[in-house]
Amino acid sequence: MSGKGTQDSSRGSGRGGIDLRRAGGSSVSVALEPEKIRNVALVGRSGGGKTLLTEALLAATGAITRMGSIEAGSTVSDSDPSEIHQQRSVTLSVLPLEVGDYKVNLLDTPGFADFVGDLRAGLRAADAALFVVSAVDGVDDATTALWAECERIGLPRAVVISRIDHPRASYEPVLAACQEAFGPAVLPLYEPIRTAGAITGVVGLLSGNVSDYSAGAGDPSQRPAITAERTASEAARAALIEGIIAESEDETLMDRYLAGDEIAPATLIADLEIAVARGSFYPVLATSAETGVGLTELIEMLTRGFPSPVERAGPTVTDLTGRTLGPLACDPDGPLVGEVVRTTIDSFLGRVCLVRLFSGTLREDSVVHIGGRGLTDRGHQDHDSDDRVTHLQSPLGSTLRPVRLCIAGDICALTRLTDAETGDTVSDRESPVLVQPWEMPEPLMPVAVQGAAHGDEDALAKNLGKVAAVDPTLRVERNPETHQLVLWCMGEAHAEVVLDRLRGQGVKLQTVDVITPLRETFARPASARGRYVKQSGGHGQFGICEIEVEPLDRGAGFEFVNKVVGGAVPGHYVGSVEKGVRAQMQRGVSAGFPVVDIRVTLVGGKAHSVDSSDAAFQAAGALALREAAAASTIQLLEPVSAVTITVPDSYVGTVMTDLSTRRGHLTGTAAVGEEHSEVTAEMPDAELLRYAIDLRALTAGSGRFARTYLRHEPVPATVAATATHA
Structure with missing residues (x-):
């Protein structure tokens, strides 16, 4: 991976065997060997340049004819403030590169914290993260939080430092x-070199x-x-070699x-590739999407440096009874097992499901089993x-191109499915299985919505079901x-996208304050008499009862005690x-809220032989x-x-101070x-309505929280004065 002339390894044929000048065209080749597939999630903050880098890679490999030619909604730069309104900025997009006989599926993940669900979907479908x-x-x-997210699941990683030719680059x-x-x-693995103040290349x-x-x-020239260049890079070279040797399984190398x-170099490269696949070594590359510097080296990293699907363990699989099955091998001839990692609804195509295939081969016109479990609390029934x-x-962004089959390790899109949702398992009809779902983030920001008019409620309910399904x-x-009707969202940006999707389907709605x-x-304690006596000619209504009410401890609930003596209230009316x-x-x-934690004692009353009734x-x-x-x-x-x-520790004081307010x-x-x-901490729910947004602002996007209902406590007088029911 460090330059031309290196020896072949088990992963590929070296950069000399990679043709970056493949002509783009309308035909789509099909990956036939899992060993030649790479699934790489592009991860990074909004504004880091993911989208621009992706387009440069697509242009360099011939997938598109020029920068900026991907369909609308997929060409917005990550640095554009309007990114949140663009499709690729808030959803997972798959952008395949064809490099020689390799297929690299780039999974462009959202850079906004609100869309961590799509990020995790991308990590589930990927075998490495860039x-x-x-x-x-x-x-x-x-x-840093995103890095920890990848570390938690043991995903191999590399780093590309982008925009190295920017005037403010450091x-x-x-x-x-x-x-x-x-x-x-x-x-x-490489360091940029300058000529007359401009970055003109990289040294391996x-x-x-x-x-x-x-x-x-295009392809750079080699020399x-x-x-001077060797001297300037000597310290970095020594650190790299020592780092690779430290990860080597050959204990004699260090000596x-x-x-x-x-x-x-061949020995070092082989050990490097093993360490990267193991997730214990993280190469760094430098690129410029505008000038193309470093793109060839990055493509080599994508194809040779990252593991294939065959080298990564598949997810846990169970049968429909919940019994765990054996390890899942990435074998095109194995049982069909795939997972829906993203779902969208198109007005012409219906449901469009992005599927990562872990085993087997999926062919057009085949009948498959669709199974889903585990999200009933969010309206997704089993x-x-x-x-x-x-x-x-x-898929190429939002463009779909027909293919004849999809093999284990690859990613495809299925259209016009009836019931499939994100997280569902696609498997053989004769031997259906379920893939253990990935951990979904908990939405913690409530948004209350209602139809703009009474007649809009039905349209809201119908279309909200479609939005929630995907x-x-x-x-x-x-x-x-x-x-x-409360929509629990990941944050303000997520809520805005959900509302825009509903409005885009013609739903007239409005948001209202969330009522705690x-x-x-x-x-x-208090005592009272309830007298319900009505006489309007003929059969009347008569019921009188006397009660005593006393408060109970918090959480005690409700007690009803009968202390009537002498039959003042007949026994069959006590229950009434x-x-x-x-x-x-x-x-x-x-104020119109339920009453709790009291004991009511029935101590007396009166009844009428004719007019008393259950209703009275x-x-x-x-x-x-x-x-x-x-x-x-x-x-x-x-x-x-x-x-x-x-x-992070640096924000503990800020968070604790905010808690007191x-x-x-x-x-x-x-x-x-x-x-x-x-x-x-313990915090009133009324103070948590926008905490998902505020915590993110307090901690520069690095903080997260979870909540669990604890109990009800008295409301301060200043808050109680404004409390009303819907």
Whole structure:
């Protein structure tokens, strides 16, 4: 991987065998060997230059004829402020490169934190991750968090420092920042060289050869490094060799190196490739999408440096009963097992499902089993169905190109499926299986919506189901207490995209304030009489009951006690009184919120031999509770959640200070991992409505939190004064 003239390895034929001048065309070749497939997720913050770099790679390999020629919605630069409104900025896109007999599926992941669901989908479909770090902006906390996300699942990684020719670029400081943030195993394979102040090429640290791009785009010319270039790169070369040897399984290499032996480049490259595939060594490359500097070396890294699907273990697979099956091999002749990693709905094509195939071969017109499990809490019911693959496509961004088959290790798009959703398993109809789903992030920002007019409610419900079906990070809830339709989103940007999708389908809607579901309780004991007596000629209504109400401890619930003596309230009407009390508790007695944590004791009453009825005593019970509330003091209770906040150590003080402004109660802090802390607190739910947004702003996108309902507590008087029910 360090320059032409290197020996072949088990992964490929060296850069000399890669033809970057393949003519683009409308035909789409089909990958026939999993060993020649590479699935690489492009990861990085918004503004790092992923989109521009992707287009440069596509143009260099002939997939597109020129920069900026990908279809609308796929050509916006990551640095464009309007990126959030563009398709590729908020969803996972697959952009295949054909390099000789290799196929490289680039999975362009969103750079916004709100779309971590699509990021995780991309990581699930990928066998390696390429971090794109701008030489202008460097590494931020959000990028470090993304690195940890990949580290958690053991995904091989490399780093490309982009925009190295920008006037404000700082290659060396950014490289040092990457090493500080990601670890000492982050080492460059090439270093940029300058001629008359401009970056004109890169020098291979192992080969000592210079790739000279000064003549313009295309394959660079090769020449040996001059003395000054060798001297300038000597320290980096020594660090690279020592880093590779430290990862080598050959324990004699270090002794030989320290003794002054020259280690053959082929030996170092072979050990390097093994360490990269193992996920313990992370090469760094430098590129410029505008001038093409470093693109040839990056393409070589994509094809030779990263592992093929055959070298990566597949996900856990079970049968429909939940029994775990044996290891899943990436074999085109094996059982069919694939996973839907992204779903969109097209007005002409219906559902378009992006599928990563882990085993078997998928052919057009075959019948497959579609199975889904595990997201019932987000409105995705478990389902099993059979469907016919009528259209098999190869995606290039949002452009779909027909192909005849898709083999294990590759990625394809299926259209016009009936029920498939993101996270579903595609398998053989005769032997259906389920792939263990990846971890979905929990949406923590609520947005309440309603139809703009009463007649718009049906259209909202119908189209919201379609939007939720393709977005597993969205949770739709009809709150049973406030009766609001609440969309739980990942953040403000995610909410905006969801609302835009609904409006794009012709839905007229509006957002309203989210109502926190409060409770009511009695602050002190009270007694009351409920009298429901009506006489309008003929059969009347008669029911009188006397009750005593007293508050209970928080969380105690409701108790009903009968202490009637002498049959003042006949036994068969006692239950009617309780039913009326419970109904009134549900409706509330002050602000319209349910009443909790009280004991109601029936102590007396009166009945009529003719006019008394179940309905009369239910009404009397409800009236009695309202009268008791008027004679007592009603205390509003608000939900309080236990919150766990994970942030870099540098933001702990900021987060703790912010908690105090949110009526939060700090319960502890603890170190978790390197340079990260976990802050635990108790916080009212009303203060958490926008916390997903605010925490991200406080921590430069690096903080995350989880919440669990704890209990209800009294609402402060200043807050209670403004509390009303929907």
